[in-house]
Amino acid sequence: MINSTSGPGLLFPKGGWENDETVEEAAVREAIEEAGVRGDLLDFVGDYNFKSKTHEDEFSPEGLCKAAMFALLVKEELNSWPEQSTRIRSWLTISQAIQNCRHAWMKEALEYGFCKWLAQKRKTAS
Secondary structure: OEEOOOOOOEEOOOOOOOOOOOHHHHHHHHHHHHHOEEEEEEEEEEEEEEEOHHHOOOOOOOOEEEEEEEEEEEEEEOOOOOOOOOOOEOOOOHHHHHHHEOOHHHHHHHHHHHHHHHHHHHHHHO
16 A cells, blocks of 8 residues: 555555556556556456545536556565655555555455455465
């Protein structure tokens, strides 16, 4: 997880995607830019809706956004990355991540989306 630049609590890397990339490519890029990690995108965990004050405009006055969450198997921690001057990377257990998560929708993605995905992966592996 990474620190929030706008207040207390931790976040998962997130952001929009460019016109020339898929949502999966955007997820990999955001992990590199914000958290300084590279790895393999394993699976789609789910879509989560949230409100963003920075995305309030004439098309979405409520600032409604949708995040696509993915499981990423981290294979490399970068020593330098684009947002390292404003971001601190933290490694946590799932319970620690749930306790420190800044946004309710990210907490929900972790508790229900990721934990459900992980349980299914463990079940098929045994």
